[in-house]
Amino acid sequence: GLADKLQQTFKKLRGRGKLSENDINDAMREVRVALLEADVNFKVAKDFIAQIKSRATGQEILQSLTPGQHVVKIVNEELTALLGGTQSRITISSRPPTVVMLVGLQGAGKTTTAGKLASLLKKQNKRPLLVAGDIYRPAAIKQLQVLGEQLQIPVFAKEDSRDPVAIAKAAVEHAISYANDVVIIDTAGRLHINETLMQELKSIKQTVKPHEIMLVVDAMTGQDAVTVADSFNQELGIDGIILTKLDGDARGGAALSIKAVTGRPIKFVGMGEKLDALEPFHPDRMASRILG
Amino acid sequence: ISGYATIDSEFLEDLEAVLLSADIGIQTTNKLMASINTGIRAKEIRNPDELRPYLKTKIEEMLLKNVPEVDVSTEPPRVVLVIGVNGVGKTTTIGKLGNFYREKGETVLLAAGDTFRAAAIEQLEIWGKRIGVDVIKQATGSDPAAVAFDAVQAAKARKVDTLIIDTAGRLHTKTNLMEELKKINRVISREIPGAPHEILLVLDATTGQNAISQAKLFSAAAPVTGVVLTKLDGTAKGGVVVSIGGELGLPVLWIGVGEGITDLRPFDPREFADALFG
Numbered sequence: 001g002l003a004d005k006l007q008q009t010f011k012k013l014r015g016r017g018k019l020s021e022n023d024i025n026d027a028m029r030e031v032r033v034a035l036l037e038a039d040v041n042f043k044v045a046k047d048f049i050a051q052i053k054s055r056a057t058g059q060e061i062l063q064s065l066t067p068g069q070h071v072v073k074i075v076n077e078e079l080t081a082l083l084g085g086t087q088s089r090i091t092i093s094s095r096p097p098t099v100v101m102l103v104g105l106q107g108a109g110k111t112t113t114a115g116k117l118a119s120l121l122k123k124q125n126k127r128p129l130l131v132a133g134d135i136y137r138p139a140a141i142k143q144l145q146v147l148g149e150q151l152q153i154p155v156f157a158k159e160d161s162r163d164p165v166a167i168a169k170a171a172v173e174h175a176i177s178y179a180n181d182v183v184i185i186d187t188a189g190r191l192h193i194n195e196t197l198m199q200e201l202k203s204i205k206q207t208v209k210p211h212e213i214m215l216v217v218d219a220m221t222g223q224d225a226v227t228v229a230d231s232f233n234q235e236l237g238i239d240g241i242i243l244t245k246l247d248g249d250a251r252g253g254a255a256l257s258i259k260a261v262t263g264r265p266i267k268f269v270g271m272g273e274k275l276d277a278l279e280p281f282h283p284d285r286m287a288s289r290i291l292g
Numbered sequence: 293i294s295g296y297a298t299i300d301s302e303f304l305e306d307l308e309a310v311l312l313s314a315d316i317g318i319q320t321t322n323k324l325m326a327s328i329n330t331g332i333r334a335k336e337i338r339n340p341d342e343l344r345p346y347l348k349t350k351i352e353e354m355l356l357k358n359v360p361e362v363d364v365s366t367e368p369p370r371v372v373l374v375i376g377v378n379g380v381g382k383t384t385t386i387g388k389l390g391n392f393y394r395e396k397g398e399t400v401l402l403a404a405g406d407t408f409r410a411a412a413i414e415q416l417e418i419w420g421k422r423i424g425v426d427v428i429k430q431a432t433g434s435d436p437a438a439v440a441f442d443a444v445q446a447a448k449a450r451k452v453d454t455l456i457i458d459t460a461g462r463l464h465t466k467t468n469l470m471e472e473l474k475k476i477n478r479v480i481s482r483e484i485p486g487a488p489h490e491i492l493l494v495l496d497a498t499t500g501q502n503a504i505s506q507a508k509l510f511s512a513a514a515p516v517t518g519v520v521l522t523k524l525d526g527t528a529k530g531g532v533v534v535s536i537g538g539e540l541g542l543p544v545l546w547i548g549v550g551e552g553i554t555d556l557r558p559f560d561p562r563e564f565a566d567a568l569f570g
């Protein structure tokens with residue numbers, strides 16, 4: 001990984017005494033390659049390198065006997081700090097029901113994640129209500145109903161409705177009547193550039209005032225992660241992020257890109273297809289994974 | 293750098309940024325940028341205006357490796373197996389592809405080979421109804437290889453022209469799921485020599501460099517014949533297929549440009565290369 005590459009870079013310099021600006025630049029190039037191969041957005045990578053370069057040209061590196069190890073340590077620390085703390089909780093409102101809305105591109109894992117979140121909250125003695133807000137995708141409502149059945153968690157659906165805003169509104173009213181304290185709204189996958197569908201999300205937000213709008217993102221997303229996250233955040237407002245399919249071998253550089261452009265916390269990671277495969281986000285583990 | 297006299301470094305940096313932001317990847321980007329030197333020395337590039345066309349040509353070359361001849365000699369049924377990681381658009385693509393063949397006048401049959409995911413069978417059945425095509429299925433939880441077997445028998449018995457088999461999304465790193473894929477492939481080829489005639493790997497245009505790992509590991513499990521690149525109607529450019537073409541020789545055959553029946557187009561390398569710089 002990066003650690004080995006940097007060892008090699010600095011091995012060639014051993015016995016030359018002090019490190020030069022050029023030596024540090026070589027090291028920064030290696031870090032840049034690692035970040036780009038990990039799908040960190042190339043502009044985010046550029047800013048990050050500039051940030052760590054100032055630490056890397058400090059005395060601790062220039063006088064170190066193991067400069068390669070030191071650079072890796074700095075990169076790891078800075079990356080971990082950037083990825084943010086561990087805030088792996090849904091903020092529960094003091095005036096129930098807490099309303100959570102899941103949004104994101106097509107196929108990111110929203111419906112499955114809705115089930116996982118509901119399962120987690122049920123284990124925390126909450127009484128969640130799942131809401132089938134995707135009226136477009138074939139068998140989307142059925143998909144959420146099957147998950148609800150598996151989890152023994154109620155699913156609110158209006159089979160004949162063509163109005164996701166009305167569905168969301170009715171669901172919250174239902175939750176109040178039936179004492180469900182968390183409402184999890186699954187929405188249809190959509191493109192950030194589809195104005196009609198982005199407006200639909202804004203209308204749902206205006207109507208039911210979610211406490212948490214979670215952007216669900218596939219961990220294998222490449223450079224486009226910045227554009228997508230920025231659009232969703234600017235147009236709708238994002239409270240937190242869930243990164244899915246981290247059980248694969250995607251390095252997950254999108255995590256850094258999204259955090260850098262939105263500043264919002266990555267709260268959970270999806271680690272599999274089963275409904276118990278939702279874990280807290282650990283910035284240090286994510287940093288090591290990105291660096292490879 | 294000699295020859296760069298009229299091509300300033302800012303211009304080159306901008307070009308590099310275009311390639312990187314399109315998910316071409318750092319290794320392939322470096323190769324393409326290095327090829328500019330070669331082009332300058334060979335006088336194929338004489339001024340900055342010729343840089344983009346030169347790169348587009350190089351990109352098209354990588355994309356045109358191994359594009360298969362259209363094989364019309366296959367005895368029916370032609371069997372198409374659709375594979376890929378979770379959520380990339382396999383089931384939707386099958387709906388679109390089934391419609392394409394049906395509009396061409398072929399008889400088409402679909403197979404609900406995803407016996408695992410919630411409402412996967414129902415999803416494909418709705419597509420079948422939309423395009424007027426039957427769907428072979430078994431109960432959720434049954435062996436996908438058994439569904440494939442059933443579907444092949446049905447296709448032979450009904451003498452359909454094209455059978456398209458859906459599979460469950462699977463991460464390429466999950467050994468047991470890749471073994472399951474190998475078994476599905478074996479069952480199909482035992483029942484019809486030479487089948488599956490097409491194995492389509494579906495890749496999502498928003499995916500970054502991990503698509504290369506997907507292409508490698510899926511190809512190791514079953515002889516992938518081509519790629520379907522979906523969700524090109526978004527802002528992602530899908531540039532990783534340039535490396536997949538150049539390094540692995542896998543051609544892109546179709547692109548998905550939306551969620552509707554008609555949102556499937558044959559891949560055009562020139563259009564794709566133009567769009568990268570667009």
Ligand SMILES: Nc1nc2c(ncn2[C@@H]2O[C@H](COP(=O)(O)OP(=O)(O)OP(=O)(O)O)[C@@H](O)[C@H]2O)c(=O)[nH]1
Binds near residue numbers: 108111112190246
């Ligand atoms: N391996 C793995 N698969 C996942 C994970 N999360 C979701 N999936 C799978 O990804 C695929 C897509 O998941 P969905 O929940 O249907 O995605 P979606 O965002 O609701 O899709 P649309 O509603 O069409 O936008 C399914 O095959 C899921 O089983 C995860 O963390 N790991």
Ligand SMILES: Nc1nc2c(ncn2[C@@H]2O[C@H](COP(=O)(O)OP(=O)(O)OP(=O)(O)O)[C@@H](O)[C@H]2O)c(=O)[nH]1
Binds near residue numbers: 191460462523525
């Ligand atoms: N915008 C857009 N969306 C697409 C395209 N192709 C598929 N989708 C959407 O992507 C989502 C996932 O599609 P599916 O066909 O369920 O994907 P899949 O690969 O079969 O998913 P799994 O079976 O769960 O692995 C759905 O919301 C589709 O409508 C495309 O070309 N453009």
Ligand SMILES: [Mg+2]
Binds near residue numbers: 111189
């Ligand atoms: Mg969904």
Ligand SMILES: [Mg+2]
Binds near residue numbers: 384406460461
């Ligand atoms: Mg599917």
